Amino acid sequence: MLNFIKNFAKDESGAVTVDWVVLTAAIVGLGIAIMTTVGGATADLGDLISGSLATQGIATY
Secondary structure, eight states, rough: OHHHHHHHOOOOOOOOHHHHHHHHHHHHHHHHHHHHHHHHHHHHHHHHHHHHHTTTTOOOO
16 A cells, blocks of 8 residues: 555656646636627627628629
8 A cells, every 4th residue: 555655656747637727627617708808899890890781882893
């Protein structure tokens, strides 16, 4: 049992997994922050483009 505890304490394979989980959580958090910041302006720009396209006519000859 004591040997198992020593091997478990020396094993670092789980540390890599924790690093990837933290890195992934940071990337997801950054993406959410960017979408929150830019989301309103993007919706306003979409509405502006939609309104401009709706007033355009089609030329037929």
